[in-house]
Amino acid sequence: xxxxxxxxxxxxxxxxxxxxxxxxxxxxxxxxxxxxxxxxxxxxxxxxxxxxxxxxxxxxxxxxxxxxxxxxxxxxxxxxxxxxxxxxxxxxxxxxxxxxxxxxxxxxxxxxxxxxxxxxxxxxxxxxxxxxxxxxxxxxxxxxxxxxxxxxxxxxxxxxxxxxxxxxxxxxxxxxxxxxxxxxxxxxxxxxxxxxxxxxxxxxxxxxxxxxxxxxxxxxxxxxxxxxxxxxxxxxxxxxxxxxxxxxxxxxxxxxxxxxxxxxxxxxxxxxxxxxxxxxxxxxxxxxxxxxxxxxxxxxxxxxxxxxxxxxxxxxxxxxxxxxxxxxxxxxxxxxxxxxxxxxxxxxxxxxxxxxxxxxxxxxxxxxxxxxxxxxxxxxxxxxxxxxxxxxxxxxxxxxxxxxxxxxxxxxxxxxxxxxxxxxxxxxxxxxxxxxxxxxxxxxxxxxxxxxxxxxxxxxxxxxxxxxxxxxxxxxxxxxxxxxxxxxxxxxxxxxxxxxxxxxxxxxxxxxxxxxxxxxxxxxxxxxxxxxxxxxxxxxxx
RNA sequence: GCGCCCGUAGCUCAGCUGGAUAGAGCGUUAGAUUCCGGAUCUAAAGGUCGGAGGUUCGAAUCCUCUCGGGCGUACCA
Numbered sequence: 001x002x003x004x005x006x007x008x009x010x011x012x013x014x015x016x017x018x019x020x021x022x023x024x025x026x027x028x029x030x031x032x033x034x035x036x037x038x039x040x041x042x043x044x045x046x047x048x049x050x051x052x053x054x055x056x057x058x059x060x061x062x063x064x065x066x067x068x069x070x071x072x073x074x075x076x077x078x079x080x081x082x083x084x085x086x087x088x089x090x091x092x093x094x095x096x097x098x099x100x101x102x103x104x105x106x107x108x109x110x111x112x113x114x115x116x117x118x119x120x121x122x123x124x125x126x127x128x129x130x131x132x133x134x135x136x137x138x139x140x141x142x143x144x145x146x147x148x149x150x151x152x153x154x155x156x157x158x159x160x161x162x163x164x165x166x167x168x169x170x171x172x173x174x175x176x177x178x179x180x181x182x183x184x185x186x187x188x189x190x191x192x193x194x195x196x197x198x199x200x201x202x203x204x205x206x207x208x209x210x211x212x213x214x215x216x217x218x219x220x221x222x223x224x225x226x227x228x229x230x231x232x233x234x235x236x237x238x239x240x241x242x243x244x245x246x247x248x249x250x251x252x253x254x255x256x257x258x259x260x261x262x263x264x265x266x267x268x269x270x271x272x273x274x275x276x277x278x279x280x281x282x283x284x285x286x287x288x289x290x291x292x293x294x295x296x297x298x299x300x301x302x303x304x305x306x307x308x309x310x311x312x313x314x315x316x317x318x319x320x321x322x323x324x325x326x327x328x329x330x331x332x333x334x335x336x337x338x339x340x341x342x343x344x345x346x347x348x349x350x351x352x353x354x355x356x357x358x359x360x361x362x363x364x365x366x367x368x369x370x371x372x373x374x375x376x377x378x379x380x381x382x383x384x385x386x387x388x389x390x391x392x393x394x395x396x397x398x399x400x401x402x403x404x405x406x407x408x409x410x411x412x413x414x415x416x417x418x419x420x421x422x423x424x425x426x427x428x429x430x431x432x433x434x435x436x437x438x439x440x441x442x443x444x445x446x447x448x449x450x451x452x453x454x455x456x457x458x459x460x461x462x463x464x465x466x467x468x469x470x471x472x473x474x475x476x477x478x479x480x481x482x483x484x485x486x487x488x489x490x491x492x493x494x495x496x497x498x499x500x501x502x503x504x505x506x507x508x509x510x511x512x513x514x515x516x517x518x519x520x521x522x523x524x525x526x527x528x529x530x531x532x533x534x535x536x537x538x539x540x541x542x
Numbered sequence: 543g544c545g546c547c548c549g550u551a552g553c554u555c556a557g558c559u560g561g562a563u564a565g566a567g568c569g570u571u572a573g574a575u576u577c578c579g580g581a582u583c584u585a586a587a588g589g590u591c592g593g594a595g596g597u598u599c600g601a602a603u604c605c606u607c608u609c610g611g612g613c614g615u616a617c618c619a
């Protein structure tokens with residue numbers, strides 16, 4: 001069945017052409033106030049400017065030429081200062097109910113049409129455990145990937161890490177220092193070394209596995225540390241339901257020659273030059289306000305080089321859509337990657353960078369400055385243990401990514417009990433319970449029901465909310481903002497709870513009971529699907 | 543200094559491709575259970591949308607300026 005918004009859109013376009021009015025983009029939105037029907041448009045106000053006709057008059061003209069029954073409209077009103085309001089026929093919403101019940105994946109669409117999308121997220125270098133800060137990135141990325149899947153894309157979840165640079169070298173040296181310390185030998189603690197206790201744990205594991213004979217500068221220190229930390233990172237991610245399809249690393253781009261190839265291409269375009277013993281990217285010639293170092297005088301490339309090559313590689317792999325999830329601290333750096341790629345003649349229109357603002361951690365009302373190096377952090381594992389994966393995932397997604405997220409550690413548990421996620425899950429569990437009760441009364445679930453018995457205001461409101469679900473998913477494709485889904489689910493649960501308190505599902509009235517059972521089954525499907533997108537469980541009981 | 547993000551109820555935040563009376567949760571106050579799960583529901587109080595200009599029939603939303611906070615402005619990533 002055609003969705004009401006497309007139907008109204010078509011109807012209005014037809015009306016405009018009938019009246020000889022100019023073609024305008026038509027904005028339809030849910031009515032703010034029930035007395036304005038279900039859906040409204042300010043089309044007359046927009047037209048009046050150009051037509052120089054009173055908007056109320058335009059509204060009346062449009063109303064006159066619309067075939068109401070064809071567009072499933074019960075009633076049209078035109079209200080000041082120039083809105084057209086549509087009251088949609090309830091038979092439309094009754095039809096929606098059967099649509100939902102006949103389709104367990106209600107809400108998916110084929111927009112992406114199987115196109116390939118790549119979502120790169122987390123991408124934390126394996127220098128320590130994942131922290132609460134990484135959590136926001138992880139949850140946003142996985143949820144965005146889910147959103148794309150529900151919009152018909154084939155999604156690759158990818159994790160990129162730097163394993164060739166300074167950070168990893170220092171990690172190896174830090175482990176080496178602890179190792180030597182443990183076996184009673186002296187060595188230097190590296191400048192900017194990692195101070196966390198986990199470094200000592202890794203050193204102990206090395207002793208267990210390789211004994212005490214390792215010498216200074218043995219590559220095993222770094223390799224073992226990297227491997228060990230990565231194992232933990234993967235475990236932490238799995239803990240909140242996140243699994244990657246692909247890991248990419250910096251080192252491979254050195255080994256396969258892509259870095260050299262990139263540098264020589266840039267050179268041939270005169271986009272790099274030497275100064276003060278370093279190699280610079282001439283980004284000022286591409287509109288930036290300053291040039292950036294590509295290769296330090298030490299001979300080590302800056303992260304910019306492998307990052308650019310990595311993106312080049314992703315482009316070459318042929319994705320139709322490439323998403324990067326970055327913290328706000330990258331806001332200034334990713335454009336350098338894009339302009340370099342464009343300078344090499346590559347298209348970057350399909351690369352979308354999603355920036356999220358940082359999580360502000362509070363402890364006793366004081367801001368906590370997190371640093372992996374200084375071992376001043378709260379790990380994601382600790383947090384999941386204190387709350388749980390569902391609460392954590394909802395927490396990170398319930399605010400817009402442009403908002404700074406305040407996280408008070410002292411209140412974490414308190415807040416978790418009040419976390420809205422339980423409100424959603426409770427609605428789902430409640431439905432399951434009613435259905436179970438219904439079945440236990442020896443009533444078969446029938447496929448026949450008379451949805452037109454659903455006349456109560458709470459029932460219709462709930463149905464209208466369910467009808468919006470596919471549209472919500474469609475919209476989330478363009479915004480890639482998980483929060484809108486969280487908000488929608490909250491409203492749906494809210495409408496269900498109101499329905500529950502207004503209308504008893506299981507009554508002596510067999511026909512009405514069957515209709516209401518169908519209704520709550522539909523709610524269950526929508527809540528379940530929405531929670532699945534957010535990566536949150538939909539419990540049968542709590 | 544410059545660039546990006548934010549500033550909306552006591553607190554945490556929605557609403558921001560301009561539309562009708564600016565919404566929710568928490569907290570506060572007052573209510574609801576002979577009945578499918580009270581982790582629920584109902585109601586009240588609470589606002590010069592940081593401030594000042596401007597554009598418009600219409601601005602929380604767009605523009606300019608300004609104040610306050612975060613982030614960046616590395617030969618760190």
